[in-house]
Amino acid sequence: MKALPLALLLATVAALLPSAAAAQSLPPSLYLPELVLPRDTLDVAASPAVLQSVKPRVPLSNFRYTYDGASKTLAQYQSEAKVRALLVLKDGKIVYEYNRFPYSKNSLHQSWSMAKQVLSAAIGIAIDDGAIRSVDDRMDAYEPALAMNGYAGVTFRQALQMSSGVKYSEEADRFKLFLDAISDYYTGGRSGSSIRNKALDPALTVAFTPGSRFNYASINTQALTLALEKAVGERYQAYLQKKLWIPMATEDRAKVLVDRADDAFTFCCLYATTRSYAMFGLLYAQGGQLHGRQIVSADWVRKSTTFAGDPTNWHGVDRAGSASRIYGFGYHWWPLEGERGDFSALGVYGQAIHILPKQNTVIVRVSGDFDTPGAHSEENVALGRALADYLD
Numbered sequence: 001m002k003a004l005p006l007a008l009l010l011a012t013v014a015a016l017l018p019s020a021a022a023a024q025s026l027p028p029s030l031y032l033p034e035l036v037l038p039r040d041t042l043d044v045a046a047s048p049a050v051l052q053s054v055k056p057r058v059p060l061s062n063f064r065y066t067y068d069g070a071s072k073t074l075a076q077y078q079s080e081a082k083v084r085a086l087l088v089l090k091d092g093k094i095v096y097e098y099n100r101f102p103y104s105k106n107s108l109h110q111s112w113s114m115a116k117q118v119l120s121a122a123i124g125i126a127i128d129d130g131a132i133r134s135v136d137d138r139m140d141a142y143e144p145a146l147a148m149n150g151y152a153g154v155t156f157r158q159a160l161q162m163s164s165g166v167k168y169s170e171e172a173d174r175f176k177l178f179l180d181a182i183s184d185y186y187t188g189g190r191s192g193s194s195i196r197n198k199a200l201d202p203a204l205t206v207a208f209t210p211g212s213r214f215n216y217a218s219i220n221t222q223a224l225t226l227a228l229e230k231a232v233g234e235r236y237q238a239y240l241q242k243k244l245w246i247p248m249a250t251e252d253r254a255k256v257l258v259d260r261a262d263d264a265f266t267f268c269c270l271y272a273t274t275r276s277y278a279m280f281g282l283l284y285a286q287g288g289q290l291h292g293r294q295i296v297s298a299d300w301v302r303k304s305t306t307f308a309g310d311p312t313n314w315h316g317v318d319r320a321g322s323a324s325r326i327y328g329f330g331y332h333w334w335p336l337e338g339e340r341g342d343f344s345a346l347g348v349y350g351q352a353i354h355i356l357p358k359q360n361t362v363i364v365r366v367s368g369d370f371d372t373p374g375a376h377s378e379e380n381v382a383l384g385r386a387l388a389d390y391l392d
Contacts, residue, residue, distance in 0.1 A: 048251035065386035112347030120332035124300035139227035167207035168217035218267035281362035304331035
């Protein structure tokens with residue numbers, strides 16, 4: 001295994017950092033795990049479905065939206081939010097596609113935490129297929145090793161809703177997970193830790209009663225993955241390709257970051273085109289149906305993404321960098337407050353798939369919004385809702 005210069009840099013940084021909190025001072029622009037860890041490829045269907053582009057009914061040059069008392073254009077938003085690519089689907093067709101140089105429609109964009117919403121779909125499919133009996137099953141009934149730490153007795157629902165009760169500091173511990181996986185990869189396991197072992201770490205103790213409150217913790221996603229893999233009898237990336245990526249018939253291959261043991265990073269690190277993300281959004285906008293096929297059940301989509309679907313989903317959660325409480329949290333998705341029934345996939349640094357099912361609109365945004373993580377997520381909702389209204 002040949003180490004890249006950045007790998008040496010990160011390994012050195014990891015060795016010198018006095019604490020996990022200090023690790024967060026590393027510039028976000030250096031969070032490029034794909035340069036130092038391998039990726040597995042998700043192949044496409046033999047006959048991909050190509051999204052068609054059409055001219056919108058109304059000119060987008062005239063579109064404006066209001067946020068925080070200011071009226072703005074689409075171009076202003078793209079500049080202020082450091083948008084790399086923006087794609088808008090209306091009724092399953094592309095009505096707007098923007099790619100900032102050097103990005104193009106073929107560029108693979110890091111999902112960050114939008115990968116969590118993809119995992120949620122995979123779990124829903126496993127429940128639909130009967131590989132997992134119920135969302136209320138204990139995860140350790142499928143992966144017994146999870147009974148050895150704070151995940152003992154935690155259900156799929158509790159982990160999906162980020163209420164597992166496991167003690168975890170999202171910012172510091174997530175960064176440490178990356179550093180440990182990189183160290184494990186480049187030392188052949190002599191130092192650091194695999195992502196599987198991170199989820200099974202005995203140090204993951206119980207901080208609160210499972211289901212009693214919301215605490216966003218990416219390690220929950222990795223624990224869910226272990227249980228899912230045992231339930232379906234294969235690696236996550238293989239299951240994802242077979243059950244979601246190929247049935248979606250997106251025209252573009254994608255990649256999934258893996259560690260030394262070829263275990264997938266599922267809390268982040270799917271690499272896909274905006275058109276693939278849009279196809280995934282369209283699947284959910286249409287209640288789990290795509291190309292005349294029910295890929296994931298409408299019941300799972302509703303429970304995952306709405307407050308009505310599961311009344312135990314969290315309303316108005318506290319998000320870092322957010323001044324409002326417009327986002328709730330469901331089965332690893334972000335349902336939005338209000339009467340629209342819209343919801344989002346979200347990733348740090350400005351990644352979002354805003355889905356407005358009632359208007360059959362999907363808006364994909366990928367960004368390098370490093371200055372104030374999350375600063376434009378609420379504005380993204382205002383933009384998306386106004387744009388869906390404008391296109392109707």
